[in-house]
Amino acid sequence: MKKHESHSRHEKIQILFEDENICVINKPIGILSVPSYGNEKSVLGVLEEIMRKKGTYSSKHRPFAVHRLDRETSGVMMFALNETAQKKYMDSWHTIVSERLYRAVAENPKNPKNRLPISGLIDDELAFNANNVGFVPKKDSGTADSSEGKKLKTVPARTHFITILCGATHTLFELSLDTGKKNQIRAHLASKGYPLAGDKNFRAKTDNFGRLCLHACTLEFTDPFTNQKRRFEVPEPAEWKSYVEKGDLHPAAPSWIS
DSSP, X not given: OOHHHHHHHHSOOEEEEEOSSEEEEEEOSSXXXXXXXXXXXXXXXXXXHHHHHHTOOBTTBOOEESSOOOTTOEEEEEEESSHHHHHHHHHTHHHHXXXXXXXXXXXXXXXXXXXXXXEEEEOOOXXXXXXXXXXXXXXGGTTEETTTTEEOOOBOOXXXXXXXXXXXXXEEEEEEESSOOTTHXXXXXXXXXXXXXXXXXXXXXXXXXXXXXXXXXXXXXXXXXXXXXXXXXXXXXXXXXXXXXXXXXXXXXXXXXX
8 A cells, every 4th residue: 555545544634724614724645625436535525524523514504615636636725615605716716816836846857958947837738638637748749649540629728837946856846827727737747857756647757755746835815705815825745855955866666667
């Protein structure tokens, strides 16, 4: 069993803030944001359990997803606590959110000449494979799906990045999104030769922490019900920085690399 698979069983969801309309949490890794197929545990389900135990759950007062984080991503996440609030937050999301930041540790490209600048924008469109994993189609093939001769459907995606620390083997990035597409950060960085450490989907060669090294560290927004600005911050694991500083010069091959 991998480390991140056990974390979801033992690491509790930390509630950072709660009022009558919203609940802001620190999501652990290894757990879905919302229910998928089957009876697999999700953050939404855990919040429902917490509210039932407190006696605050009802048909009119229960959690609703406003945005999502991937199963392997940790960090700040917000849920609405009634349908009216969910609609209000989702309808005004792009105007009320003033800052939403991620931190990520990525493997450096093999060729130093291919390294990204200190800061910039990645705006390649994304496509999705049969497993609903986002990726950037190769430029030389355009949008053609060579396996079936069909054109891939793509969606716009914009990721801003800042290099926080560049080490011998890895880089610590800070990222923000103009669009919130599934796997957006992972796909965009991987397309530039920077797969995230611990990312099986993009064939990362390092997995020092037994998890995907992507963390939603900051969420700042103006509450449309109170007009009050709220800011929530949960730093990425401290060991990420020291790992980048030291470099991983003798990495052990992840389990998915044969």
